[in-house]
Amino acid sequence: MRRNVVAGNWKMNNSFDQAEELLSAIADELDKIKTKASEVVVCPPFPYLEMAKDIALECDFGVGAQNVSQFDAGAYTGEISASMLASMSVKFCIIGHSERRKYFGETDETLAIKVKQLLANDIEPIFCIGELLEEREANRHFDVVKEQMEKGLFHLSADEFHGVIIAYEPVWAIGTGKTATSEQAQEMHAYIRTLISKKYGQSVADDITILYGGSCNAKNAQELFANKDVDGGLIGGASLKAEDFITIVQSF
Ligand code: PGA
Numbered sequence: 374m375r376r377n378v379v380a381g382n383w384k385m386n387n388s389f390d391q392a393e394e395l396l397s398a399i400a401d402e403l404d405k406i407k408t409k410a411s412e413v414v415v416c417p418p419f420p421y422l423e424m425a426k427d428i429a430l431e432c433d434f435g436v437g438a439q440n441v442s443q444f445d446a447g448a449y450t451g452e453i454s455a456s457m458l459a460s461m462s463v464k465f466c467i468i469g470h471s472e473r474r475k476y477f478g479e480t481d482e483t484l485a486i487k488v489k490q491l492l493a494n495d496i497e498p499i500f501c502i503g504e505l506l507e508e509r510e511a512n513r514h515f516d517v518v519k520e521q522m523e524k525g526l527f528h529l530s531a532d533e534f535h536g537v538i539i540a541y542e543p544v545w546a547i548g549t550g551k552t553a554t555s556e557q558a559q560e561m562h563a564y565i566r567t568l569i570s571k572k573y574g575q576s577v578a579d580d581i582t583i584l585y586g587g588s589c590n591a592k593n594a595q596e597l598f599a600n601k602d603v604d605g606g607l608i609g610g611a612s613l614k615a616e617d618f619i620t621i622v623q624s625f
């Protein structure tokens with residue numbers, strides 16, 4: 374179902390104590406809000422998921438992981454399966470982040486398996502796509518995003534696809550302070566919806582939540598979220614400060 378979502382991607386940041394402090398600060402800030410403008414999801418590193426879930430019980434935010442294994446179970450040292458996350462009632466999981474594609478060799482083919490694993494375990498994938506700077510400069514950004522969608526997601530049935538959140542994150546905007554312009558974001562989000570419509574029909578396309586990510590912050594969120602095809606954000610750096618994060622949550 375399409376809705377406004379703001380998800381915080383903490384990446385590999387914070388000690389246990391710092392994580393507790395930040396989660397409590399987010400909970401406190403959320404408590405002060407009468408009407409939340411969007412659904413809130415926090416994605417801390419794996420060791421803090423349980424703590425995040427405990428704190429989330431008292432105030433209303435979702436908890437997500439930042440990665441999942443493509444395998445079911447067994448001899449895969451260091452991996453975390455979708456069923457393990459489900460057994461902890463984790464409801465969201467980021468996959469396909471450009472950092473995982475770049476540093477851990479994740480391919481569209483692996484992601485196609487991961488997305489199935491998550492859906493089979495009732496976890497909403499936050500599926501990241503987006504082009505590199507040289508791809509945009511070569512005017513290939515639409516082709517790149519199309520290929521990522523086709524290879525990573527279009528093997529799903531329409532029913533399955535309904536359960537996916539998409540995050541468009543131009544790689545050149547991630548952690549660089551260089552945000553896509555409002556026009557660039559809207560243009561790509563509209564294009565993504567057209568791809569979905571061609572594959573699954575207009576009603577599915579209208580029903581999918583598409584987030585923007587890449588240097589989205591407390592100052593620019595409102596302008597980005599005002600675009601008709603932008604349903605919220607996947608927030609990295611700015612999700613590590615409770616006040617900024619909540620300002621973004623309220624930027625609709
Ligand atoms: P950023 O990261 O907000 O720090 O650019 C976004 C992301 O990587 O999801």
